[in-house]
Amino acid sequence: MQQGELVSPFASAHDQLESGAIARPATDWEQRYRAAVITSDTMATAFVVMAIGGFFGARDAANWHEKWGILAFGTELLVLSALAVGRAWAPAVLGQGAEEFRRLGRSLFTATVVLALGGIALTSNNIKLWIFVAVPMIALVTIPARYMLRLWLHKQRKEGRCLRPVLAAGSPATVRDFITRTRKFPHLGWRVDAVCTTDGRGLDSGELDGVPVVGPLADVANHVRRDGYRVVAVTPDPHWSPDRLQRLAWNLEGSDAEMVVAPVLMEVAGPRLHVDAVLGIPLLRVSMPTFTGGRRAVKGVVDRVGAAVLLLLLAPLMVVVGLLVLADSRGGALYSQRRVGKDGREFTILKFRTMVTGAHGARAELAAHNEGAGLLFKLRRDPRVTRVGAVLRRYSLDELPQLFNVLTGSMSLVGPRPPLPEESAAYGPDVRRRLLVKPGLTGLWQISGRSDLSWEEAVRLDLRYVEDWSLALDTVILWKTLRAVLYGQGAY
Structure with a gap:
């Protein structure tokens, strides 16, 4: 690296190590990206409430602290609390599909409802301004700001940065399809670095589409703990009985790895999927698509x-x-x-x-x-x-x-x-x-x-x-x- 050259703050640990920068944990970029989103939401909320409080409060300077200052501070605190409680800052959803914006919208709606109920309880005459102007304006500022951050993140991922290392485990055919999908959509943030198959062998002399096969399915947990993969993607294979999947989940406890299981219904997702516990058995319930209502x-x-x-x-x-x-x-x-x-x-x-x-x-x-x-x-x-x-x-x-x-x-x-x-x-x-x-x-x-x-x-x-x-x-x-x-x- 040339003297004075900057290293991206979201560059992966591997990139920073190769460039001569200090090596960091694999999840470091996730923490910094989450901090950037929180900072963006906080600044956007503060800007809106200060602008509204300053503009309208200037007309009533004598009672500014009582009528405008407290409401401005309370609105900002309520919105940020709703974002935290609604898990709108959860790393798993940041930069991932519509769920990020769904949680953001749901949290802002919750803040609006609580603000309205608080106004009724306190019989405040100024609460309407914060309900019908402040919160919608916060949404109009935070959503584009988050989208710009997401565009930047996706650009980094297309350049090979800010990716989560994945260990894929399943049959060679289903793993190959999974590798193809992750390469086709790098903005999703997954990079398959290793593969485990039933017998620990690949189709191309120890490799599967250029990804090394590191062992059999029985050794998945050992490889995760040793090499620090962030995601374990389980694809269909006769080996994966309910008992073996449960044991794998237990063996991954305490690690930083997230376990994801590809269901048979590959094209059904989003609001139609629900996990219910019936008679102590976890069941994946698929609701009917909504065409009316x-x-x-x-x-x-x-x-x-x-x-x-x-x-x-x-x-x-x-x-x-x-x-x-x-x-x-x-x-x-x-x-x-x-x-x-x-x-x-x-x-x-x-x-x-x-x-x-x-x-x-x-x-x-x-x-x-x-x-x-x-x-x-x-x-x-x-x-x-x-x-x-x-x-x-x-x-x-x-x-x-x-x-x-x-x-x-x-x-x-x-x-x-x-x-x-x-x-x-x-x-x-x-x-x-x-x-x-x-x-x-x-x-x-x-x-x-x-x-x-x-x-x-x-x-x-x-x-x-x-x-x-x-x-x-x-x-x-x-x-x-x-x-x-x-x-x-x-x-x-």
Whole structure:
């Protein structure tokens, strides 16, 4: 390392040791990242309450301490306590999926309820300001701040830092699939450093996809204690009987390792999974996916209100785009097409026209050059696409008129991709589950690569959304859509 060169404060112990810095424990970066999140939340909360207390309290300087100072301090203390009690700072959820923001939102809601009850008990006339202004403002500041920290963490992980060393234990086939997934999604923070198999042998002379096989499944706990792995990932194998899994859990007690077991239902997760103790037996209960009820009603209201607001905000841009389409080639500004929606009902989708007039009739001539996955028809350099249309497709501006579909209820802001009737007719029973919910303007496919995805991966993502839908997942998808659109990855 050159003199004066800085070492990242979140660099792994291995990186710091190689660079000549002082070696630190493997969990040191986790502690510092947690401290950064706590500091960010504390500063954001303090900034909001001080700004509100200072602005409104200046009008009543004589009673500032009694009416504003105490409420400001009490609100900050209550919010931070709710975050701590609600485990919004638990290392296991920081930087991991929607659960981090779900706990953050739940903690802030709890603080709001307690604040309201306290105001009623104390008959305070100023409590409404802190309930309806302060706490929502705290959410508007803390959520983006946490997201920026997460982006930084994910960037570090893609560069090989801030990763938890994992020991995978199971059959060679299931372990190989697990290794492939961790390498494909490094932002999740797992790096498989070693493998244990049934007989202690791999498929490639002591290795499995480049990862050393260190021993048989019976020796997992010994390797964890000796080498300090942070995660033990147990994948399916006949060796793993209930007794052996229980013994492994006991043998890992006292170590820093977290034991995770991959269930048979790999694509079911989130709010549908519950662990219950029945007759002294731990059971994994899988609830039915929710297609109706209160949460779906809330989603419908959010869809329509969100579409109306976006249409008002984006109206000038849509007018400009429409004029550019008209000026670039002959034909109308909008293009309508039949698509299949919820429960197989067809509807007319609206888009800005990106192809020359009569493009659909020329599709048969280009069928031999199809680059789309599965049932999709796609060409990276489609000769039917106009110059303006290529730009609109890259940044998904051609899909803005679909906000009218969302407003009228045939589509949702978030959901599976709406298929063509001929695509839907070729669906098998499993793929047809995509039609159990409304199609979306964006979805998991939009933020995961769009047309670059294989057909199997696109179907898997859509089915995962159908099975594991939640309001928190919708929020995360909408947030990530902006970045996906700006980068234009997989859009053609």
